[in-house]
Amino acid sequence: MKRCIQYFGILITLGLLFTSCQKDENFDSAEVEIQDDSTQHSIVHRNCGLDHYKSLLETDPELREKHEEKIRKFEKYEAHHIEDRAACSNPVTLPIAVHFQGVSSPNVSCLRSLAQSQIDVLNQDYAGTNSDISQWNNLSSHFPGISNGEACIQFALATKNHPTGFGISDGDPAVTINKTNGDTNSSWSGYINIFVQANTGVLGYSPLGGAGNGDGVVIDANAFGLGSGCGSIAPQSPYNLGRTLTHELGHYLLLDHIWGNGCNSDDGVTDTPDQGSEYYDCPNIGVSSCGSKDMFMNYMDYVNDNCMYMFSAGQVTRMENYVNSNLQNVISKAATVLGGTSTGGGTTGGGSTDDDSNDPVCASPSSTSVGNIKTTSATVSWTTSPNAVNYRIRYKKQGTNSWTVRNSTNTTYNIGGLQAATTYVYQVRTRCPEGWKPYTTAKTFTTKSAGNTNGGGTTGGGSSTTTVKLKLVLDYYGSETSWELVKAANYQTVSTGGPYSDGAPGQVINKTWNLADNNYILFVDDSYGDGICCDYGSGSIKILDGDNNVVASSDGNFGTYDYLEFEVNDGTVTFKNEEKDEKSAFIQKKEEGRVSN
Ligand SMILES: [Zn+2]
Numbered sequence: 001m002k003r004c005i006q007y008f009g010i011l012i013t014l015g016l017l018f019t020s021c022q023k024d025e026n027f028d029s030a031e032v033e034i035q036d037d038s039t040q041h042s043i044v045h046r047n048c049g050l051d052h053y054k055s056l057l058e059t060d061p062e063l064r065e066k067h068e069e070k071i072r073k074f075e076k077y078e079a080h081h082i083e084d085r086a087a088c089s090n091p092v093t094l095p096i097a098v099h100f101q102g103v104s105s106p107n108v109s110c111l112r113s114l115a116q117s118q119i120d121v122l123n124q125d126y127a128g129t130n131s132d133i134s135q136w137n138n139l140s141s142h143f144p145g146i147s148n149g150e151a152c153i154q155f156a157l158a159t160k161n162h163p164t165g166f167g168i169s170d171g172d173p174a175v176t177i178n179k180t181n182g183d184t185n186s187s188w189s190g191y192i193n194i195f196v197q198a199n200t201g202v203l204g205y206s207p208l209g210g211a212g213n214g215d216g217v218v219i220d221a222n223a224f225g226l227g228s229g230c231g232s233i234a235p236q237s238p239y240n241l242g243r244t245l246t247h248e249l250g251h252y253l254l255l256d257h258i259w260g261n262g263c264n265s266d267d268g269v270t271d272t273p274d275q276g277s278e279y280y281d282c283p284n285i286g287v288s289s290c291g292s293k294d295m296f297m298n299y300m301d302y303v304n305d306n307c308m309y310m311f312s313a314g315q316v317t318r319m320e321n322y323v324n325s326n327l328q329n330v331i332s333k334a335a336t337v338l339g340g341t342s343t344g345g346g347t348t349g350g351g352s353t354d355d356d357s358n359d360p361v362c363a364s365p366s367s368t369s370v371g372n373i374k375t376t377s378a379t380v381s382w383t384t385s386p387n388a389v390n391y392r393i394r395y396k397k398q399g400t401n402s403w404t405v406r407n408s409t410n411t412t413y414n415i416g417g418l419q420a421a422t423t424y425v426y427q428v429r430t431r432c433p434e435g436w437k438p439y440t441t442a443k444t445f446t447t448k449s450a451g452n453t454n455g456g457g458t459t460g461g462g463s464s465t466t467t468v469k470l471k472l473v474l475d476y477y478g479s480e481t482s483w484e485l486v487k488a489a490n491y492q493t494v495s496t497g498g499p500y501s502d503g504a505p506g507q508v509i510n511k512t513w514n515l516a517d518n519n520y521i522l523f524v525d526d527s528y529g530d531g532i533c534c535d536y537g538s539g540s541i542k543i544l545d546g547d548n549n550v551v552a553s554s555d556g557n558f559g560t561y562d563y564l565e566f567e568v569n570d571g572t573v574t575f576k577n578e579e580k581d582e583k584s585a586f587i588q589k590k591e592e593g594r595v596s597n
Contacts, residue, residue, distance in 0.1 A: 049205025049218075050251055057208075070209045070326050073535070074254060076528070077325030078318075080477065080502075088152035091127070092323065094330050095158040095337045097174035097191040097216075102198050103233060106177045110230035115175045117226040118194075119155055121242030122249065125299065125311075126151040132309040135297065142285060142293045146271050149316025153253075153323060155192070158337035163187040174337070186214040190333030192252065193217070194245065196224050198232060204244045209322060210252040212330040217248040238281075241305035250300050250311070253319035254326075258300040263290035271314035272298065282307035362387040364430045364437040365411075370445040375420040378445055381412045385430045385437075395426040398444060398482050398496070399525040421449040423484070423496050442479055442499050465514035466568045467546035470497075470522065472509040475537035475556070478502055480527045484590075488519035488565055491590050499527070505537025515568045519576065523590060524554070524562045532556040545573040554578060 057064045098115040100106065124130040128150035136148050158174035165187070166176045174191065183195050183205075193216025206217040222236045223244040229235055235242070259275040260267040276289030279296035282304050287294050295301070299308050300315065311319075323331070365382035372379040380393055393413050394405045406413060418424065423446045427439035474481055482498030495513055524541055526532055532539025533556030541554040543566055552564045552575040565576040 049202050050208060050257060053205070053208055053251075066211075067209065070211070070254075073325045074209070074322055076477075076530075076536075078321045080479075081321060081324075088127075088150060091152045091154045092331055093154045093156050093334055093338060094323070094327070095174070095191050095334050096155050096194060097158055097176070097188050098194045098196065099176045099180040099185070099188075100196045100221075100233060101178065101180060103177055103231070105231065107230050108175075108177065111177060111233065112173050112175050114225040114227065114230055114233065115157060115173065115194075118224055118242050118245055119157055121226065122155045122246060125243065125246040125309075126153055126155070126316075128310070130309055132306070136310045139285065139297075143273070143295065146273075146295075147313040148310040149313040151311070151316040152320055156334075156338050158191060159339040161337050171339075183218045184213075184215045188216075189214045190329050191216075191337070192249070192330060194219060194224075196221055196233060198222075203239060204248040206248040206251040208251055208256070209254040209326065212327050212333075217245065217252055219245050219248065238304035238306065243299060243305040243308055246299045247308075250315070250319070254322040255300050255311075255315055255318060257302075258295060258298045267300075269312060269314040269318055271312045275301075278302040280304075362430060362437070364440055365391070365428050368426070368428050368440050368443060370426070370443070372414075373445055373447060375448045375450050376418045377414060377416045378418065378424075378447065379412055379414045380426055380428070382428045382440070384411050389431040391428055391430055393426060393428050394439070395424050398423040398425050398499070399484075399527060401527055418447050420447050421493065422447050423482075423493075425482075425499055441501055444482075444496070444498070446493075446496065464570075465516055466571050466573060468513045468515050468520075468551075468566075468568060468573050469544040469546070469548070470509070470511040470513070471542040471544060472497075472511070472524065473532075473538070473540045473556070474500055474504065474507045474509065475532045475535075475539040476503060476505040477528065477536055478504060478507060481524065481532055481539070482527070483522060483524045485513065485520055485522050486590060488521050491521075494520065498525075505539075517569050519565065519567050521590075522564045522566075524558075524564075526558070526560055529560040531558040531562070543573070543575075546571075551575050552578065 057067055096119060098118070100111055103111070121130075128148055133148060159172070160170050162168045162170070162172075162174055166179045168174060168176065180195065185193065190212055191214075192210065192212065193214065195216055195218045197218055198221040200218060200220050202218070202220065203223045204217060204219045207215060210216065221233045223239040224233065224242070225235055226240070226242055227235070255269070256267040257278065258267055258272050259265075259277050263274050263276050265274075273292040273295050274290035275294045275296075279287070279294065279301050280303060283294075283296050285293075285297075287296065295312070296303050297308055297310060298315075299311055301308060363385050365385060368380060368382040370378050370380050380395075382391065385391075390407055390409045391411065392405060392407050393415075395415060396402055396404065397419070406415075415424075415426075423444050425442050425444050427442050429439045430437045470483070470485075472481070472483065478498075478500030479502045481500060483496065484493060485495040486493055494515070495511070497509065497511060500507065500509065522541070522543065524532070532541075539556040541556060541562060541564065542550050543552040543564060545551055551573045552566050554562050554564060556562070558580040561580070563577075563579040565578070567574045567576055
């Protein structure tokens with residue numbers, strides 16, 4: 001059975017039945033699906049809380065809408081971080097609160113220790129430092145090309161700034177006893193909550209993709225933590241190694257069961273083999289249901305605690321991407337509720353941090369620069385990194401999505417084949433012995449105009465210029481945003497900016513121009529095509545005159561391009577027109593104008 005199991009039928013004493021299912025001697029009989037619903041005995045239909053959640057998604061439009069929103073955020077994040085996963089050197093630690101419910105005569109210190117024993121299991125299982133990972137290490141011939149995953153995620157019981165009304169003092173772990181009911185509590189928003197309940201009828205359940213809004217995971221009182229337990233809250237074999245929570249938390253971080261819906265049905269993770277259905281107990285290595293060998297030892301299967309011991313690398317990446325895309329509120333909460341000493345550091349695989357403190361650290365270049373800019377070429381240089389295997393540079397025309405990628409063993413690269421008077425974006429990353437490091441912050445350069453040796457193209461105007469200001473507010477994905485100011489008559493470039501860094505929604509970009517009398521168009525480009533508002537922050541665009549009066553503005557709610565036209569005439573700035581990207585003729589004209597400049 002396992003993890004999330006549900007009982008249907010005539011259950012006169014649900015609690016009794018469930019307890020009995022935890023015991024080895026009754027376990028096999030409980031696994032038999034009894035066809036006759038009229039029997040007085042355990043009518044058990046093997047099922048899972050996740051299936052129930054999925055069926056709710058089909059019938060509850062509001063829940064489905066929220067779920068689709070999570071998936072959209074997740075997929076966008078995933079698309080942006082497709083090959084950027086570096087080795088984990090600084091794991092994100094998520095705050096946990098454990099809520100014991102319905103405990104008679106509770107032993108507080110025992111329950112706190114039990115909660116900590118469960119957190120320790122989580123941290124080992126997620127980092128791949130569990131002792132039984134050695135079993136996986138012997139299986140490589142059965143699963144060629146598949147690695148186990150080591151998540152850059154850790155968990156810790158919160159220790160300070162607890163919500164009031166739960167009887168926990170500063171410095172004590174976030175463990176409540178008989179203070180909550182059910183499976184959500186909005187006072188504990190920003191935490192991942194673990195609700196430990198007796199006789200739930202399931203080993204555990206979780207939303208598929210949690211929200212950190214007071215929701216969490218339910219675990220049965222007989223499947224939580226390690227050791228002999230505390231009265232009625234006591235783990236029972238074969239679910240006494242704390243892995244029910246490892247599994248359920250996988251659901252909370254958007255992992256499906258490893259079998260998905262059977263052969264030819266994906267679990268959303270590319271490196272997990274196809275599998276027909278769930279496994280129970282402890283199968284033999286090599287069992288196969290869809291042509292390939294089944295990865296039943298995965299935490300997202302239904303086997304016994306002592307027969308599951310790994311996530312795949314793809315599952316771990318999926319969870320990390322989910323945390324980064326959907327659980328920023330939980331990440332932020334950590335800063336205020338986790339103590340300084342109990343979190344972070346220590347346990348996770350950061351590779352080679354303290355083997356030898358004299359070893360120089362391989363990293364991405366600390367800075368990059370561009371020189372020798374000509375009409376069709378430019379030379380990018382970057383600082384050297386110790387122990388680098390080689391470097392990779394990528395570049396693209398600003399406002400486009402298609403990168404050109406080149407590798408180099410030197411710390412300079414001469415880019416040829418460029419277009420004149422065109423702005424390009426570039427980044428560099430280092431390949432270290434353990435893998436690729438993240439790209440450097442994106443920077444830009446603009447090639448020279450043909451027949452214009454000073455290159456810039458910025459309008460001068462002597463004494464007759466007018467001050468005009470741009471105030472651009474970014475959303476989360478600043479790397480998608482760039483802008484270009486052109487003359488309306490011939491689309492000649494006057495000024496450009498961006499792209500910017502990711503991860504700073506609300507960041508304000510201020511720019512001041514001194515413009516000669518003319519009509520101008522400001523194009524703001526979003527390379528992903530989803531504007532700068534409103535899913536990932538409330539970006540916006542304003543054009544102001546020298547006295548800071550708003551002349552033109554946009555709510556940032558556009559697709560690929562926003563277009564603001566204004567007139568500068570003898571010290572006065574006047575709004576003319578705003579168009580969003582349905583006006584593709586403007587874009588085409590702009591592109592043509594750029595090329596013919
Ligand atoms: Zn499950």
